[in-house]
Amino acid sequence: MLPSFATATDLLLDLDPTAQERWFRANQTLGTPASRWRGYLNEMALETVLPWLRAIQPEPVRPGFGSPGWSAVALRSLWEGCTGTPLQVGSRRWLLLPGEEIDGDELRIPQEWVDLPGYQVEVVLLVQIDPDEHWLRILGYATHAQIKATDYDPRDRSYSLTADAYGPDLTPLWLSPTLQPYAPLPRPTALPSLNPREAEALIERLAAPHLLNPRLEVPWERWAALWCEGEWRQRWAARRWTGSEAQGSNPWGVLSRLGSPIAWLQEGVSAIAQGSGWELMPSVAGVRSVGPRPGMQSGVQRSLRIAGQDYLLQLQPVEATPQTWRFCLRPVIPGELIPPGTLLRLLTEDFQAFEGNEDRAETPVHELFIDVTLEPGEGVIWGIEPEPEDYTPEILGF
Amino acid sequence: MRSRQDLVEQFSSFLPFEGDRPQPWVSEPRLRRNMERACQGQPEATGANLWALYWHKQWHEHWPRQGPPQEQKPGQKPGRTPGQHQGLKESSSPTRTVPPALATIAQQHLAAYAQESCYWAAYKTHQQFRHTNQPGLALGLADLFQMAIAQIDKILRGFNPQAGTDFITYAGMTFKSLIRETLRQQRITDICSDWSLLRKLSRKRLATALAAKGLDPDTCNRYLLAWECFKLCYVPQQASATRALTKPDAATWEAIANQYNRDRLSQLDLQAPSIRPDQLEPWLLTCAAAARAYLYPAQVSANTSLGEPEDGNEYLDRFSSDDHPPLEALIQLEEQRDRTQQRQALLTEIQQILGHLDTETQQLLTFYYRDNLTQQDMAQRLGVKQYTVSRRLTKIRTQLLEVLAQWASATLSPGQHPESPDSLHTGLNPDLLKTLQTEMDAWLVSHYGNQPPKPNP
Numbered sequence: 001m002l003p004s005f006a007t008a009t010d011l012l013l014d015l016d017p018t019a020q021e022r023w024f025r026a027n028q029t030l031g032t033p034a035s036r037w038r039g040y041l042n043e044m045a046l047e048t049v050l051p052w053l054r055a056i057q058p059e060p061v062r063p064g065f066g067s068p069g070w071s072a073v074a075l076r077s078l079w080e081g082c083t084g085t086p087l088q089v090g091s092r093r094w095l096l097l098p099g100e101e102i103d104g105d106e107l108r109i110p111q112e113w114v115d116l117p118g119y120q121v122e123v124v125l126l127v128q129i130d131p132d133e134h135w136l137r138i139l140g141y142a143t144h145a146q147i148k149a150t151d152y153d154p155r156d157r158s159y160s161l162t163a164d165a166y167g168p169d170l171t172p173l174w175l176s177p178t179l180q181p182y183a184p185l186p187r188p189t190a191l192p193s194l195n196p197r198e199a200e201a202l203i204e205r206l207a208a209p210h211l212l213n214p215r216l217e218v219p220w221e222r223w224a225a226l227w228c229e230g231e232w233r234q235r236w237a238a239r240r241w242t243g244s245e246a247q248g249s250n251p252w253g254v255l256s257r258l259g260s261p262i263a264w265l266q267e268g269v270s271a272i273a274q275g276s277g278w279e280l281m282p283s284v285a286g287v288r289s290v291g292p293r294p295g296m297q298s299g300v301q302r303s304l305r306i307a308g309q310d311y312l313l314q315l316q317p318v319e320a321t322p323q324t325w326r327f328c329l330r331p332v333i334p335g336e337l338i339p340p341g342t343l344l345r346l347l348t349e350d351f352q353a354f355e356g357n358e359d360r361a362e363t364p365v366h367e368l369f370i371d372v373t374l375e376p377g378e379g380v381i382w383g384i385e386p387e388p389e390d391y392t393p394e395i396l397g398f
Numbered sequence: 399m400r401s402r403q404d405l406v407e408q409f410s411s412f413l414p415f416e417g418d419r420p421q422p423w424v425s426e427p428r429l430r431r432n433m434e435r436a437c438q439g440q441p442e443a444t445g446a447n448l449w450a451l452y453w454h455k456q457w458h459e460h461w462p463r464q465g466p467p468q469e470q471k472p473g474q475k476p477g478r479t480p481g482q483h484q485g486l487k488e489s490s491s492p493t494r495t496v497p498p499a500l501a502t503i504a505q506q507h508l509a510a511y512a513q514e515s516c517y518w519a520a521y522k523t524h525q526q527f528r529h530t531n532q533p534g535l536a537l538g539l540a541d542l543f544q545m546a547i548a549q550i551d552k553i554l555r556g557f558n559p560q561a562g563t564d565f566i567t568y569a570g571m572t573f574k575s576l577i578r579e580t581l582r583q584q585r586i587t588d589i590c591s592d593w594s595l596l597r598k599l600s601r602k603r604l605a606t607a608l609a610a611k612g613l614d615p616d617t618c619n620r621y622l623l624a625w626e627c628f629k630l631c632y633v634p635q636q637a638s639a640t641r642a643l644t645k646p647d648a649a650t651w652e653a654i655a656n657q658y659n660r661d662r663l664s665q666l667d668l669q670a671p672s673i674r675p676d677q678l679e680p681w682l683l684t685c686a687a688a689a690r691a692y693l694y695p696a697q698v699s700a701n702t703s704l705g706e707p708e709d710g711n712e713y714l715d716r717f718s719s720d721d722h723p724p725l726e727a728l729i730q731l732e733e734q735r736d737r738t739q740q741r742q743a744l745l746t747e748i749q750q751i752l753g754h755l756d757t758e759t760q761q762l763l764t765f766y767y768r769d770n771l772t773q774q775d776m777a778q779r780l781g782v783k784q785y786t787v788s789r790r791l792t793k794i795r796t797q798l799l800e801v802l803a804q805w806a807s808a809t810l811s812p813g814q815h816p817e818s819p820d821s822l823h824t825g826l827n828p829d830l831l832k833t834l835q836t837e838m839d840a841w842l843v844s845h846y847g848n849q850p851p852k853p854n855p
Contacts, residue, residue, distance in 0.1 A: 011788075012772060017638060024637035037633040055785040056792045099600075100640065102586050104579075106602035130586075131634075132641050143828050155665055156626075160602065164555060172803075172831040174796040179803040181828035212630050212657055 011138035011170075013048050019263075020131060023047065026257050026272075026397075030080055031240030032212050039079040043272060045098035045127050046075070046085045048136050050271040057174055059090030063275040065118075071276040073256040073392050074230055077237035081215050081227055082110040086121065092182065095121040098129050104139065107166075108158040109147055116224055117188045120144065123173065126166060141173060142166035145183050157220060194225045199232050207239035214240075234392075257379060257395045261300050261315055261325070269300060276394060277302040281314060304329075304388040309336070313382065315396075323373055325398075327382060330367040337364035342385065344368040349379040349395055374398045399517060408446055409433045409453070409507045413517060415540035420517065429506055443729065450511055450565035451728050456504035457554055509550045512569045516546045519573035523581075537581070545580050546573045561833045562741065563840040571840060574770070580693075586641075587693055592686035593643040597629060599689050607692035608685065616667055623665055624673075624681050627657040651675035744805050745841075748798055752845070759794055766791060767839070767846040795838075802834045 027039030046063055053061045064070025065088050075085065085096040095113050113121045124147065126139040142161055151160045172181050194202065202222060206214040215223055227233050238255075258278070259270045269278045281299045299316030310332040318324040329344045331337070343360045347353060359368040374380065379395040399420040402408045410429035414421045436452075443449065520542035537545075553569050553576075561568075587595060599607075604625060608618045631653045634640045646654070655675040662670045755763075758780065765771040765779070773791070777784040803826060 010772060012774065013784075014774075020637040032630075033633040034630045040637070052785065052788065056789045100598050101600040101603070102583050102598045103600050103603040105606070106600040108601065130640075131638050134638070146828055162602065167828055167832045167835075169832070169835045171792070171795050171799050171835060172826075172828065174792060175800050175803055175825075175831075178825060179800065179807060179831075180825040181831055182825050212653075 013052055013136045013138070015044065015048060015129075015131070015134040015136055017134055019047065019267075020044065020134070022259055022263065026259065027076070027079075029241045029257065030076065031209070031237070034212065035080045035240075038083050039076055041098040041100070041129055042075075042079050042083060042085045042096070044129055044131070045096045045136065046087075046271045049096055049125065049127060049138070050087065051268075053087075053089065057089075059092075060088075062088045063271050064088065065093055068277060069275040071256075071392055072258050072272045072394065073234055073238075073276075075272060075275060076256055077230075077234040080237040080240060081233070082112055084110060084113050086113075086119070087125075092123065093121045095124045096127055097124050098127045098136075100129055100131075102128075104128070104163055106163070107139075107142075107161045108153075108156070109142075109161060111152070111157045111159065111220070112224070112227060114144065114147055114159055115188050116228055117190065118228055120185050120188055122182055122185060124161075125170075126161075138170065140166045140168040141170055143181050143183065144185055148186070156216065191225045191228065192221055194222070194229075194232075199226060199229070202226050203232060203236045203239065206236055209240065255381065255393050255395050257397050260397055262398060264300050265298065265317070276392075281316070303332070304384070304391075306342070306384060306388045307339070307386050309339075311338075311388075313384075318371060321373070323375070323398075324371055325374065326369055326371050328367055328369040329384065337366060338368060340364060342368065344370060345383045345385070346370055346372060347381045347383065349381065351381065399514070401514060405444065405446060405449065406430060406433045406437060409449060409511050411510055411513070413513045413543075415543065418539040426506070426510070429503070429510060432503060433507065446511070447564045447566070448728055450508065451559050453504040453507045453511075454554065454557060454559055454565065455728065457501050457508065460498045460501035460504070461554075505550065505554065508554060508565070509547060512547070512550060512553065512566070512573075515566050515570035516543060516573050519570055519577060520546055523574060523577050542577055542581075546577050549576050549580070552576060558833045558836070562837045567840045567844065568836065571836075571843060584693055587690060590641045591643055592683060593632070593645060594641045595686050595689060596625060596682060597633075597640065597643070601626075603692070604685060604689060607688040610692055611684075611688045616670075619666055620662075620670060621681050621685055623661060624654070624658055624678055625685055627654045627661065628678070628682055630654075630657060645679070648675070651678055654678055741805075744801065747801055748841070751797060751801070755794065759790055762787065762790055763794065763842065764846050767842045798838055798842075799831075799835060802838055803831065806830065806834055 023043045024040050027036050027043060030036045030039045050061055050063065062069035063075060064086050067088070069088065070086070078084065078086070083097065085098075087094040087096060095109075097107060097109060099107060101107075107126050109124055112119055113124070122144055124142045126141065128137040128139050130136075142165065146165055147159050147161060150162065150165055152158075153160055167181075172179075202218070203226070206217060206223075206226070208214075211217055215227075217223075226236065258273045258276060264270065264273065264278070264280070269280060278300050279302065281301045299314055301312045301314040304311045304313055311329055312332055314326075314328045314330070316326050316328070318326050327344065327346060329338070329342075338361045340361050340363055343358060345353075346357045357370065357372075359370050361368060372380065376398065379397040381393055381395050383393060384391075399413065400423070402411065402423065407423065407425070410433045411423040411425045414424055436449075437443070443452075520539055524537075524539045524542055553572050556572060557565060557568050586598070590598065601622065605618060605622060608621060609615075613621070628646075632643075632646045632650050634643060652675045655673055655678060658678075659672040662672065752760075752763075761780070762776060765776045771779070773784050773787045777787045780787070807826060
């Protein structure tokens with residue numbers, strides 16, 4: 001371990017080697033060697049720094065900007081292009097910038113986070129990671145103004161932040177609002193927008209697998225216009241991700257693999273899954289209908305909106321039956337019913353059906369559920385008809 | 399080591415070592431003469447810190463601002479190299495110019511002044527490591543001392559004369575951090591294979607290291623591009639195997655070469671030829687070697703680093719002119735800094751806050767400021783989670799910084815407010831906050847540094 005050389009002002013956070021393996025694996029579907037490693041570093045940073053931030057300061061922290069936060073697919077599609085993980089910290093937009101560089105002479109910040117409308121960040125949190133010795137170190141922070149004052153390098157479209165130019169101590173960020181080092185963001189240059197046909201052509205072109213650095217393939221304005229539009233960026237990213245043939249040929253492209261609900265029950269829902277809306281089920285006994293059933297362990301859930309109605313999709317281990325899980329869909333409001341024709345469906349990672357993989361409401365019912373037994377490492381895709389709002393298919397890997 | 403009391407000696411003598419034992423102070427004749435003349439010219443200035451401010455201002459005004467050599471655009475000549483990691487020994491390239499004489503001599507005065515605080519930083523670090531049996535830590539006290547004093551430039555760059563911290567206090571704090579940081583970098587560098595090391599360098603570091611090796615700009619740029627392509631194509635295949643990477647295989651070399659040949663058209667000078675995969679390995683090994691060499695700078699030999707005798711006379715002549723700022727201005731600055739009533743009230747307020755803290759928080763601050771423990775160590779000693787330590791430290795340090803920042807905000811001159819077109823709701827300038835933070839830390843180091851150490855549990 002490194003701590004004997006670390007100064008007291010070093011903010012060192014431990015990395016759990018088992019979790020590292022999970023994060024590494026989750027990002028192996030990304031498109032290039034560089035983006036896989038980049039995804040790994042960013043997810044490591046996210047999962048380690050977010051809980052720490054929540055522990056040391058009172059503002060809510062979410063992955064991505066705004067509320068409720070960005071899904072795993074959205075985040076991983078960012079990393080397919082460039083490094084950086086956005087965080088919403090209270091009312092402020094932060095960026096986590098992970099790096100492995102040991103010299104600290106320079107940190108490079110992609111222009112996407114400095115100059116693009118909707119993606120400008122107010123503060124960059126500089127983070128150094130040593131995957132071998134399992135630690136993460138918070139080097140300091142830089143404000144948007146400090147970054148803008150540094151040298152811009154058009155060769156890789158990033159700003160070069162040198163050691164003198166940032167603050168090694170985070171304390172100024174916790175001061176009262178009139179003293180914090182924020183300044184209003186400058187208005188970003190508006191981008192020429194793409195029409196859907198142009199976007200499709202650009203996605204096609206930049207999806208080509210031989211492109212190791214698609215970000216620099218086209219002029220900045222065109223790249224930026226594509227990257228800024230979440231849906232287009234996600235479609236482009238999914239085209240580049242590697243998965244089984246079944247995955248590659250389905251209309252959504254390769255899916256994002258979320259972590260394991262088994263781990264979530266033990267350690268809390270991962271940050272990247274929180275962004276997708278997953279949370280622990282409340283464990284208050286005796287609360288009707290939205291709490292865990294008596295006799296079952298607590299589980300995880302996420303909210304969905306289907307045809308104008310609010311639902312919870314709940315996932316709980318079935319007690320006494322090892323490796324068996326119950327997927328359950330029920331309306332949020334106790335007493336409400338699910339309309340006939342609604343269907344809950346599970347598929348394997350390869351989009352294959354299996355026996356008992358569907359539950360359909362023939363008449364109005366209180367809930368739909370499917371019990372499924374899974375091998376360790378097996379993944380499951382859930383789906384619902386009619387399709388929920390903002391639905392992106394995802395794989396839960398057990 | 400004898401502690402120097404005489405002003406002239408403090409600013410003109412250096413500490414030699416025999417093995418790990420400090421030897422009697424050695425006076426550098428030109429610095430001594432210069433300091434004597436300066437003192438004679440301003441007999442009422444008797445404080446060491448005042449002179450430190452004086453020489454710092456000299457250095458600041460005449461030292462080239464650009465720092466280490468920038469990356470060169472194709473076709474440009476290499477720029478000046480203020481001697482950063484090389485101490486003041488210039489590299490062998492004939493096109494590099496010497497830093498201005500005035501700045502050099504000012505730097506040397508400050509290097510002389512800082513010898514004692516550097517010694518104590520090295521000494522304390524050495525003591526701590528002797529007890530921990532670090533494998534491979536073959537460095538002695540003299541090595542640590544050299545490592546720190548060679549980076550005096552970082553001290554000078556980071557010191558803000560307007561902050562309430564004495565130069566020597568600031569130097570002491572920073573030397574310790576510098577030593578630890580350099581040791582950390584050296585240790586990782588030593589463990590890493592060349593291929594792993596290449597992945598752990600910043601572009602700036604590599605560019606600086608290649609330039610320091612004497613490569614011309616066009617070659618540097620080609621190597622840098624090859625390095626970028628290498629990083630793009632070759633990544634670790636496991637979550638925790640980043641330090642022992644082996645050489646890329648043939649398919650990867652080919653991929654790197656292909657990427658290079660694609661990119662050179664847009665990224666390099668027009669004459670850059672395409673490369674074959676087998677050309678890459680020597681290039682990248684050169685990069686790794688340059689990075690390793692850079693981390694182990696030539697020893698700074700203070701006595702001989704002042705240039706040729708002719709230049710020496712030139713320095714002295716220049717110092718007799720009216721170029722340098724009047725000392726009175728500096729005296730005023732120091733007085734203003736020390737005596738403002740608000741500052742007194744400030745310190746009282748801080749002392750009050752500290753006095754009301756519970757025992758455990760007091761203990762935390764002592765661990766932090768006196769013992770330099772990591773958060774993990776503190777958590778272990780107190781039997782709590784690291785998050786708890788983090789939270790408590792953050793809370794109290796925020797509270798204290800808030801007091802300082804409120805005071806600064808109330809007494810700020812307009813020039814120190816951040817510029818902004820619609821200046822509603824802007825906070826304080828981050829550089830100002832950095833300065834205040836340093837001042838606060840320095841004050842707390844001296845406050846808790848005098849507590850008697852508790853025995854190790």
